[in-house]
Amino acid sequence: MPSTPSYLWELEDILGQGATAKVYKARNKKSGEEVAVKVFNNASYLRPFEVQMREFEMLGKLNHINIVKLFAVEETGSPKQKVLIMEYCASGSLLSVLEEPENGFGLSESEYLIVVQCVVAGMNHLRENGIVHRDIKPGNIMRLIGKYGRSIYKLTDFGAARQLQDDETFVSVYGTEEYLHPHIYERAVLKKPQQKVYGVTVDLWSIGVTFYHAACGSLPFMPYGGPRNNKEIMHKITAEKPPGTIAGVQQKENGPIEWICELPVTCRLSEGLKAQLEAILPNILEADQEKCWGFDQFFAETKNMLERMVIHVFSLPQARMHKIYIHHYNSVAIFTEIVAKQTGVAPERQTYFYEGHLYTIRPTLQVLHLSKTTEQYPFILIGCESEGPMGVTYKDPAFGFPRLLPSVDVSVDFSIAKNVVSAVYQTLRVTQLLLTCQEFLLRGSYWIIQNLKAECHRIVEKKSAVMSHYNCMCNTESRNTRLYNAAYKDFAIDKQDQGGCRKKLQLIRNTLSSCSHSLDKESMLQFSLLEVKKDQDHMRVDTSMDRMKHCLQKTQLIFQQFKKRRHLSRLSYNEEQIHKLDKINLVNLAKKVLTIFEEEIVQKYQAALSGHSSRMRTITEIQTHLGLMNGYLVACVKDLHSYEESVNNTVDKLAQRMQQTCLVQPNHSPASSYHVPAEQALTVRMHKLQDQMKSVSYELEKNNSIIERLNVS
Structure with a gap:
């Protein structure tokens, strides 16, 4: 068991390895605290001494929550070799997270944002200390679970790091080929001699590839056969990537490259987050270092994204x-x-x-x-009715299910089984999206229908109040006509005033007749409401999702067996037979999940969309109808107010005419005494009219207050 003065570890407890070192899980001899110990191999000592010491120096300068901590530098073995004692991250790396079948199509949105926030914060700390990492990749981003259950990601492996300011360059090459800037890739992987120098933005390229990988579960640049089997095309894709694109894929051998500007529909991120990432990725996945963003702009744009609610x-x-x-x-x-x-x-x-x-x-x-x-x-x-609901955008999971080959190859079978389980996970996620969509369609419809029922009731009350107001005006019109006719006998009065009042009342009568047909839409709404409740009840008792989850659990168990067997050099006869049975069961379970999805989930979802479209047409029709009715009633109220003003004006003119007539009469002489009784009678009639108008005005005010409370105005 290797050890240092303070720590010891077992060679079986390996956490990872690279070209120059291996990392083991170790324990403190006194406290039992778990740590990670980085032990360098012989190849590392062939490097210049200043290069060997660089990682010690880099880690000694860094102190940040998103950087793996260096606890101590100790010695082991004979001759004495320096080892790094570092913070142990028990949850593996971002790469191990992405290799889980659950994340075969990328991380969830919440987890992805944590990754971005942690990587940006860690890189910001590096740039504040003038350090370029030069080997950013998911395998060098460790994961730790915080005390509140939230992931914390930390940058590690500073073997390739060095001091470098924004305006400085370097010529040495480091990194992992899938994440390398194309200029470095050309020299390090293709071994082509070149005199190019590299700046700090090479880290931005690696970050861009890492961010894409975490979002989609796959690399952005994929030649036919894979990046390590077709290196020339891999370099061609990265070096010739058009501006604005974020990925390039070659589907066929010697085929054309398909350039991609958007994150795929299978990505688990929302459209809102995708849009912001699609504005960042093209500017850091830029081969031309003159066109690539600098770190200042990268930090500003990512901060702008992360600070949003x-x-x-x-x-x-x-x-x-x-x-x-x-x-x-x-x-x-x-x-x-x-x-x-x-x-x-x-x-x-x-x-x-x-x-x-x-x-x-x-x-x-x-x-x-x-x-x-x-x-x-x-x-x-x-809002306004659309041509038809778009629904959830998704890719048919059936296209993502790989086929298991009949021959037994534990390594290949493991890889295919992992993809099968990933496809099952994706099918369940799409299913959940479709079910959630149906739930909110019914919930929203229920709320709208209830609101419309209340609106129907309000409109009926409004009509009742307006009719009461109108009947009051009709009584006023009758009394006003009698008084006006009586006054006309005694005075020379223009009958056009009375005719104008009658025209206004006739206009109101015509308007009310326009909305005289039934306002009772509650029966239609009640029928729709019963349909919604019925659909909600059906969703509550539906077992499709539970059956699919049960299948997923079984596929996970089979996958764990494949994971164990992949390390075996060969299988015994009985092990091989069990392996074959597991393959058959895995295929059958995947088929069952697809069958439930296609024959139950999708069909019910399509029926729900169709029913929603029909229901929304009915709702829109009723909304339009109620809007028209409300408009008619508002117009009636305005006309009634106008009529009331006309009546008041007419009464005022009668009163003024009476006063003028009385004023022009001289002191009563025998010749004029004949007219006095008639004038007195007219005065009495005018006082009665004024009293009646006060009564009418009180009734009008009462009706107006009712209408105002019903929001008719």
Whole structure:
């Protein structure tokens, strides 16, 4: 058992190895604390002494949570060899995380953001100390689980690191070929002589490849047969990558290269995060070091991305979930513009529900003050009816299922089995997306229908209030006509005033007749509501997902057996027979998962989309109808107010005419005494009219207050 004065380890406890060293899990002799010990091989001592000492010097300068800590430098063996005693990361590396079948199509969005945040923070610390790493890759990014269960990623392996400022260059070559900058690849892998010098941005290229790998579960640059089997094409892809592209794939031998500008649909990241990554990756995956971003811009852009908050929005017209990445200090107006870009619903047409209620948002409000959303409790966006719901965008999992070969090859079988289990995981994720979509379609529809039922009730009350107001005006019209006719007998009055009032009342009568047909849409809404509840009940008792998860558990167990056997040089007869049975069972389980997905999940999802489309047409029709009814009633109220003003004006004119007539009469003489009784009678009638108008005005005010409470205005 190798040891140093303070630590010891077993050769079987190897954590990793490279060209110049191996890393073992070791223990402190006194405390039992677990550490990682890096032991250098003979090849490492063939390097110049200053190169050998470089890693010790680099680690001695660094102290950051996202850099693996150096605890001590001790000696082991005879002759004495220096070893590094470092922080032990029990959860392996980012590469080991990506090699798990669950992450065959990339990391989850939450885990991916942690990776980006940790790598950026660690690299920022390196640049602050003027250090270039020169071997950034998933295998050199270790993972530790923090005390709150959150991953912490740490940069390690500084054997190739050296001091280098932004304006300095170097000529030596280091790194792992899949992650190498194309200029270094040409010299280090293809062995082509060149006089090029390299700057610190070579680390940015490696970071770009690492970020893509973590997002997609695969490398961005893939020649036919793999990067290590077709090195010339690998260099051609990386060196000739067009601006704006982030990946290049050769599907056939000697075939053309397919250039890719977007992250694949199989990627587990949301469209909101993808859009931001697709703005960063092309600028760090740039072979021309003059065009490549510098670290300052890289840090600024990634900080801009990482500092954004997420608002979850489910678009009912699209039948899709969205994650809106936005700064907390941005206004709601900016939020609605981003939503419009992703959903196609213009800001002025956007209406939101939150937890069953209409959610009013003010454009000037900061998004920080909006209610907190999650994937389970998002805003539900409603807006203008689209041509049809787009639904979830996904790639048919059937195309991702590889076939197991009949021959027995434990290494090949392990690789294929891993891909099969990855495809099963992906099928379950797509299934969950489809089920979640259905759930929110029903939830949003339920809320809209309930809101429309309440709106129907309000409209009926509005109509009742307007009819009451109208009947009051009809009574006023009758009394006004009698008084006006009586006044007309005694005074020369223009009858056009009375005719104008009658025309206004006739206009109101015509408007009310336009909405005289039934406002009762509750029966239609109640039927839709029953359908929604029925569908919700069916979803609660559906067992499709549970059956698929059961199949996944069995495939995982079989995969673990394949993982054990891959290290065996050969299988015994009985082991080989069991291995063959495991292959058959793995294939059958994968087929069962696909069958459930295609014959149950997809069919129910398509039916849900069709039902949602039909239901939304009905809802839109009712919304339009209620909008028209409300418009008619608002017009009636305005006309009634106008009529009321006309009646008041007419009464005022009558009163003024009466006063003018009385004023022009001289002191009563025998000749004029004949007219006095008539004038007195008219005065009495005018006082009665004024009293009646006060009564009418009180009734009008009462009806107006009812209508105002019902939001008719």
